[in-house]
Every structure is written in structure tokens, then in C-alpha cells.
Amino acid sequence: MDPTGLGLPPLLAAFVFGLLGGAHCIGMCGGIMSALTFAVPPSMRSPARLSGLLLGYNLGRILSYMTAGALVASLGTVIALSSTARIILQLFAAVMLILMALYIADWWKGLLRVEAVGKRLWRYLEPIGRRLMPVISIPQAIGLGAGGGWLPCGPVYSMLAWSLAIADPVRGALLMAVFGLGTLPALLVTGFAARQLGALIRHRATRTLAALSIIAFAIWQLVSLLGVGIAH
Template sequence: MLYSALILGLLSSLHCIGMCGPIAMMLPVDRHNPAKKAIQIMLYHTGRLTAYGSLGLIFGTLGKGLYLAGMQQQMAIIAGVLMIVVAMTPEKIFARYNFSKPVYKLIAKVKTGLGNQFKKRSYKALFITGLLNGYLPCGMVYAALFGAIAMQNTTLGFGYMVLYGVGTIPMMSAVVYVSGFMSGHWRNKLASYVPYVAVFIGMLFIMRGLGLGIPYISPSDASLFVQNNPDCVVINP
């Protein structure tokens, strides 16, 4: 299911263009040195991937705990349902009822303090900008985090979120390289399809949890509970 993270990231980046695009367009990159500009942009993306990866470690560990509690398939179903709910919830609802608002205000203050570093075109400032950007509240990131939980493994949770971030890189880079990238009409039109993609991925997680016997998608041999005393057969030579 790791591939779903890349797909979700690639398509949700259409949503990111509207939310985080202005930050990317204001990055203090060198417009006259292509090589330096590429390094600066990648530092920004590295900061975002670091943020996503750290969140993946936390939520992947949470998923592992639920796995050890015998909730493998149930967790996949719950994560899929929550992913669908988040994807279909209007963004204005998150803006109004966001439990991470205190953190958001703190990040906003830190970003304001980075203004002087941006003017100096500091590599460190670009990395930190990406790091803070990755921690900003975002409905699609929330959806990806439910996928990280469903991985039921700390490493896979980390990998899921990093792949999600990698999927957002092409579009977010295009915003920096191409002024006026894609008209507002087409951005809005394509972004309107993003929730449906998240719903599709959520359905994949639900199908995986149901154990329908579909190879690679919904294997039937996944057990509902972790057996404390598995039956073992010892074959003597």
C-alpha cells in the first residue's frame, strides 16, 4: 500500500498549490544561477520531507501499537473510513475547528522571525521554511497520516509520509520555476478531483482490512488478531 502514498501526494499537490504555493513562490532562491536554484529548492523540499517523515514515525509507531493489540484489519478499515471523512470535509471546517491552531500560531511567529534570514538567502532558512511548512495544518496531510497509521509499522509509517511528500515535489517545484503556473481556473478544476482520489485510496485501505482474497490489495490470509500462543509444528530430522 506504500504506492498509494505517492499517488496521494502527487494528486493532492494540486491542493497544495493553492494552500502552500504562495510560500513556495516567495522562496528567496537565486533566479540567475540554475544549479544554485535547484539546490535551494531541494533544501526546501528536504525540510518538508523531514517534517512529514517525523510525523510518519509518530503515527507509524501508533499504528504498530494497535497492531500488537490485535487490531490489524480493524485499523485498516478505520483508517480508510477516516481518510474518506477527512477528504470529503470542506477545508473551511478544518480552519474553523482546528485543534492545532495553537501550534499554527507558534509556527506563524517563527516564520515571521525568519524574514531576515530569507533576505540573506540562507540555506538554513530554506530548510527551516520547508520544515515549518510541512507542519502546517492541512486536510490532505491528515488523510496521509491515517494511511501511515494503517501501515502498522514505524518504518513503513515513516516511508509512507516521505513518499507522500515526494509525490508533492513535482508540482511544488513547478510553482517556483514557472511564474503563473497553470491558470486559477484549471488549478481549481483539478483540485476539485483530489478528494475523490483520497476517497479511492481510503476504499483501498477498507478493502485491505476486509480480507476479500484479492491478491496484493485485500489478501484473505491477514489475521484479525495477534496470536499469543501460535501453534507450532516441530519436524525432527
């Protein structure tokens, strides 16, 4: 049994991490999405058009996540050529899950420190995104989202580290897609629904329960790996 395989538990963990990390996504992407909608000429600001632009932006963002996940997981296939390396990557995946759970529960925010890694790359991508403004078409919105998907983001980098351990490009892309879908509610809902969802996401009991569930899954991974090590 490969603990990094993508059954329902790891996909659910990825979705929950995206959902409960949505507040951070609002901080990173919310400004871009606001600029996107306000830059549309008043005569073209119909609800249908604005909704299409927001969905296009998030589609581009998630496609970037999937691309990055596939690339990083491809690197993992090279690293995991030996059985020892595979076990090390699987241990790394379990540790990343525990760190993600600590982040979700607000017990430790160290994952945010890795955002510094991507700031240098973002200097080159940000000017490209500015050239797409004002966005008045869905293809433009998708393009802007594709660039926004490379914003320096601790939760995204954490998921990419997990993709590395999975060492399968298709599974890496799928993992990042599910994580991206988890971030959508916090970014798309508005008004009363947004306040209700925000209250649920921020509630300590919700975050603690989700964190404990992910930690339990990570422990199961570690126990599975211990069994594999003893068998070898």
C-alpha cells in the first residue's frame, strides 16, 4: 500500500485545506479579483458578465495550480527511483499533512514563511498581469488567473510539496485541482452567504475538528510506512 496514493481521504484533506485556508486566499487574490471587476466599464458590468469574469479568473488560477502540481510531481518521479527515496518522500508527505493541519487549526503559521520563495518569480509575472487590465473578456480573465496562480502563497507551496511526494504528474495535478476547488467558496460567495461561510470557516471547533482529522490520516500514513519499513 502506498500512503501517498490518491484515494478519498487525501483528496478530502486537500479540499478541506483549501476551504479552511480560504481566508488567506482572499488576502492574496481578493485584491486582484476586486480590481478585475471594478476595471470593467460601467456599461458592461452586468451580473452575468462579472460572474463570468470571476469564474474565468479562478479557472485560470486552478489550471496554474494543476500545471505546477504536475511539474513538481514529475520531479518527484525522478527522486523516487529507489525504494528508500520513495519511503522518504512518503514520510515527507505525512509531515506536510501534519503541518497543514497545524495551519488550519491556527496552532502554527510557519507555512506562511515559505511565501518568500516565490516573491522573486512574482516580480516577473506581475507586469504581465497588469498588461491584461482592464479585463473585459473571459479569455483575458483566464489569462489573468493563470498568472495569479503563481502568487507567492504558503498554502499552495505546501500542497506542491505534497505533490512532490506523490511522484505522479496526473495525481499531482488532481491534488492541486481539488485544493483549488476548496478555495472557491471563500472567493466567490458574497453578502449574507459569505458572512455565514466565513463564520463557519473561522469557528474554532470547525478548524480543530478538520485539523484533528487530517492529523489522524497523517498518523495512519506513518503507521503504514512503519509497517512497510519493518517488512523490508
